[in-house]
Amino acid sequence: MTDTTTTHVVDTVANAIETPEREQPYAALGLKEDEYLAIREILGRRPTSGELAMYSVMWSEHCSYKSSKIYLRQFGQKVSPAMKKNLMVGMGENAGVVDVGEGWAVTFKVESHNHPSYIEPFQGAATGVGGIVRDIISMGARPVAVMDQLRFGAIDNPDTARVVHGVVSGISFYGNCLGLPNIGGETYFDPVYQGNPLVNALSVGVLRHEDLHLANASGAGNKVVLFGARTGGDGIGGASILASDTFSAGGPTKRPAVQVGDPFAEKVLIECCLELFRDKLVEGIQDLGAAGISCATSELASNGDGGMFIELDKVLLRDPSLTAEEILMSESQERMMAVVKPELLDAFLAVTAKWDVETSVLGEVTETGRLVINWKGEEIVNVDPRTVAVDGPVYERPVAYPTWIDALQDDSASVLPRPTTGDELREQTLALLGSANLADKGWITDQYDYFVGGNTALAFPDDAGMIRVDEESGLGFAIATDANGRYCQLDPKQGAQLALAEAYRNVAASGAVPVAVTDCLNFGSPENPEVMWQFSQAVEGLSDACLELEIPVTGGNVSFYNQTGDTPIFPTPVVGVLGVIDDVARRIPSGWQDEGENIYLLGTTREELDGSAWAGTIHGHLGGHPPAVDLAAERSLADALHAAAQEGLISSAHDLADGGLAQALAESVMRFGVGARVWLTEIEERDGVDAATALFSESTARVIVTVPREDDVKFRGLCEGRGIPALRIGVTDAEVGAQPVLEVQDLFTIGVEELRGVHRSTLPEHFGPTVA
Numbered sequence: 001m002t003d004t005t006t007t008h009v010v011d012t013v014a015n016a017i018e019t020p021e022r023e024q025p026y027a028a029l030g031l032k033e034d035e036y037l038a039i040r041e042i043l044g045r046r047p048t049s050g051e052l053a054m055y056s057v058m059w060s061e062h063c064s065y066k067s068s069k070i071y072l073r074q075f076g077q078k079v080s081p082a083m084k085k086n087l088m089v090g091m092g093e094n095a096g097v098v099d100v101g102e103g104w105a106v107t108f109k110v111e112s113h114n115h116p117s118y119i120e121p122f123q124g125a126a127t128g129v130g131g132i133v134r135d136i137i138s139m140g141a142r143p144v145a146v147m148d149q150l151r152f153g154a155i156d157n158p159d160t161a162r163v164v165h166g167v168v169s170g171i172s173f174y175g176n177c178l179g180l181p182n183i184g185g186e187t188y189f190d191p192v193y194q195g196n197p198l199v200n201a202l203s204v205g206v207l208r209h210e211d212l213h214l215a216n217a218s219g220a221g222n223k224v225v226l227f228g229a230r231t232g233g234d235g236i237g238g239a240s241i242l243a244s245d246t247f248s249a250g251g252p253t254k255r256p257a258v259q260v261g262d263p264f265a266e267k268v269l270i271e272c273c274l275e276l277f278r279d280k281l282v283e284g285i286q287d288l289g290a291a292g293i294s295c296a297t298s299e300l301a302s303n304g305d306g307g308m309f310i311e312l313d314k315v316l317l318r319d320p321s322l323t324a325e326e327i328l329m330s331e332s333q334e335r336m337m338a339v340v341k342p343e344l345l346d347a348f349l350a351v352t353a354k355w356d357v358e359t360s361v362l363g364e365v366t367e368t369g370r371l372v373i374n375w376k377g378e379e380i381v382n383v384d385p386r387t388v389a390v391d392g393p394v395y396e397r398p399v400a401y402p403t404w405i406d407a408l409q410d411d412s413a414s415v416l417p418r419p420t421t422g423d424e425l426r427e428q429t430l431a432l433l434g435s436a437n438l439a440d441k442g443w444i445t446d447q448y449d450y451f452v453g454g455n456t457a458l459a460f461p462d463d464a465g466m467i468r469v470d471e472e473s474g475l476g477f478a479i480a481t482d483a484n485g486r487y488c489q490l491d492p493k494q495g496a497q498l499a500l501a502e503a504y505r506n507v508a509a510s511g512a513v514p515v516a517v518t519d520c521l522n523f524g525s526p527e528n529p530e531v532m533w534q535f536s537q538a539v540e541g542l543s544d545a546c547l548e549l550e551i552p553v554t555g556g557n558v559s560f561y562n563q564t565g566d567t568p569i570f571p572t573p574v575v576g577v578l579g580v581i582d583d584v585a586r587r588i589p590s591g592w593q594d595e596g597e598n599i600y601l602l603g604t605t606r607e608e609l610d611g612s613a614w615a616g617t618i619h620g621h622l623g624g625h626p627p628a629v630d631l632a633a634e635r636s637l638a639d640a641l642h643a644a645a646q647e648g649l650i651s652s653a654h655d656l657a658d659g660g661l662a663q664a665l666a667e668s669v670m671r672f673g674v675g676a677r678v679w680l681t682e683i684e685e686r687d688g689v690d691a692a693t694a695l696f697s698e699s700t701a702r703v704i705v706t707v708p709r710e711d712d713v714k715f716r717g718l719c720e721g722r723g724i725p726a727l728r729i730g731v732t733d734a735e736v737g738a739q740p741v742l743e744v745q746d747l748f749t750i751g752v753e754e755l756r757g758v759h760r761s762t763l764p765e766h767f768g769p770t771v772a
Helices: 013-018 033-043 049-058 069-077 114-119 121-137 158-178 238-242 263-278 292-303 324-329 342-354 385-389 405-410 422-433 485-490 492-509 529-549 613-619 631-646 660-672 681-687 691-696 709-722 752-767
Strands: 087-089 096-101 104-112 142-152 182-189 198-208 223-228 284-287 307-311 335-340 359-366 371-375 378-383 456-458 465-468 476-482 513-522 553-559 572-581 597-602 652-655 676-678 703-707 726-732 739-744 748-751
Touching (some): 013 378, 049 385, 104 121, 114 121, 114 158, 142 158, 158 263, 182 465, 198 553, 263 335, 284 292, 292 324, 292 335, 292 371, 292 385, 378 385, 492 513, 492 529, 492 572, 529 553, 529 572, 660 676, 660 703, 660 739, 681 726, 739 752
Parallel strands (some): 104 513
Antiparallel strands (some): 087 096, 096 104, 307 359, 476 572
8 A cells, every 4th residue: 555565664644744745645545636635734744644544535435425415415404393203313323213112213224335246246245234234233223134225237147147146145144144134125137237236235223212322432531442353454445446436347356345244253243232232331332334443433533522542553453464554444344443431441341252252442532632543652643533534525516417318208108009908918917027127036035034033024025024123012113125227317306206205105005104214325426417417316306205205314325436437327216214013913915815805906097107117128118207206195195004004904005116007916916826806997997098007007106905895895985084096906816717816807817826937937047046
């Protein structure tokens, strides 16, 4: 990094003062020239190599949010009193925390690990899970579940298999070893992600209100303690160089910047932290993720009394040849930093010793307002920590309306030929069912344990994952994530709102009440004005929609530079919605289990095929305007679903989204192998649409539910009273011979075995047999 000779000469503060003209490799560390000059101005001298390392990682796009900050402020500004009511911790901490009642709180967050997962798919994905789980631990919570949101290249591209196998193995390895159920997520394939797959990881934890912990270093004289795994050479510069730059067309080269994970070390670290919290031995705590010790020290100091003294040579090393700068930048996994009162230090060390977690006391909190780091008795860092962690550069990047978007929106799917006969409709229903994005994801999800822990109430393939929080009362939470890059390419503002609306609807369909949001905003390079326009639109749309639905954004992540050469990915704002359910026994599955029940379609179907799975799969088409967003209708629908669940009126609920009614019906039939007889005539008459539109439109605020016959009158009354459009479109019991079927009256019939065969074969055909 600084000196490649065998005897590394440390660059001290005194040396920096004496040698102001020394050339420094700021560009190689990801800093622009004006940023480097700003650092010199802040310090009144050139930075030492250690200071340069710290500023380079902490001022990177990944850590500083320098291109997105001016837009993200909207999430904190567009807030109503109702949105603050249950919010215990909002944006700015390691993860958001929400009061879910009965003295319990839930903390959750989604983050990206995109670039590392392309270079080294297994470790990139595994450490993505490890990192987000440590964010949850650092809030004082026990992690209870994970989810993942994946985007890969074309399913038939040879390199896609390399990435898929590595990423899925990494996620399952790390999550399964931690004993955390993987309760949901999403997987999409599209050529636009070929050189830039997206691996977003979400974790959820639960805690009692009194166990909440925050990341700050207060109280002069309190000790700063590093504990967990030893520090090695993996992940050096991961945040600054890898996550804050685009891949050249030549492909990935930055392998040393990918971290290496050890889930068993993390499992021990979780239990150790929870015991430290229980015994009240910690004043402040921070996980070591992106930017490692540089981040933990500067953020803890900034959030506390403002001063800290660290002796860096006390860091326990896996590799004794590491230089001071490399130790500051290393992103080795499974490490935490705590602030501990001197009188509690022995008790703290006794707990870490009990769990066999290696620990080193690095220094203490001071009142100087400076972060001072020594290396073998010599001062190598002396900075105001806020200039590193808080007051980094803020950019108002150029924004330009895309030159191509008008032509794209003018190219509507309404001109595409539609199926009219029963045979054509049958054929296209099966084509969608077996398409890469709508096919069964069991090849992936069967590699995850989703019942470990014994508290999983819902998981794949239900609309939302659900976990029981309290065994006695049955209190629980539900969570769903969604994003549709195709919609966002057509209209990023509407696309972001559609992602929120679908996640909100998925949570409501499980019987829970949506209460909070986390997001992971995946975009191309912020240096591209058209990408910045997409980003600004998406944030505006998402913040407006959260305000209208009155659910707060509690935190999240921005991932820029997701592009290869000059070609950015589709804007992919992943939105996660958390819901609360007072008793998981009232949960609603996404498929019907009993015969003789009425099937109702709630909501209105419009001719909305632009950007749809039908247009993409059948015609290879992307153009037009995405479906209209009606947040008032989404809110009314969610309220009605909750009321119906509370009264026990509905036995299943499945939202309509990708693939429309046809996909939802097929999935509901396959869920428990109970058939259905459905008619489209009333939808066609009431909504003025043809059969193809009735089956494949992706209009929003729609759900299919099943209602036991004895509750039919009550259910109809509930919908009428709330102004919810409800049509009885079928019954659950269709069989031909002894085989359950999906029969669409007067058009086509498909047996459940044929549905499952088509649905389940796509991923194994490309990636090998499903794991038993």
